[in-house]
Amino acid sequence: MTDKCVRRYKGKKPIMPYKDRAKVVGSLRMVHKVIPQHTFKFNLKKLKGYKIFDSVKHKRKGAHHYIPYTKGISSSKVKNNV
Secondary structure (H helix, E strand, O other), X not given: OOHHHHHHHHOOOOOOOHHHHHXXXXXXXXXXXXXXXXXXXXXXXXXXXXXOEEEOOXXXXXXXXEEOOOOOOOHHHHHHHO
């Protein structure tokens, strides 16, 4: 999700800018392309032919794989500790 999308969804600025988050995700071997998401809902026409990952918490329509929540990992905790 772009920074603007995160701000709309969470009501606050993300810890890491979109550009940096995209680099981190894009560096994973199984990721072939990072596509910016400008809304919380998936644009299934734009993402046709790609595997879509989502969290178990959200389970948005169109996702192919759901990533479980990692207990104890929280961006809010990171912010508070920094």
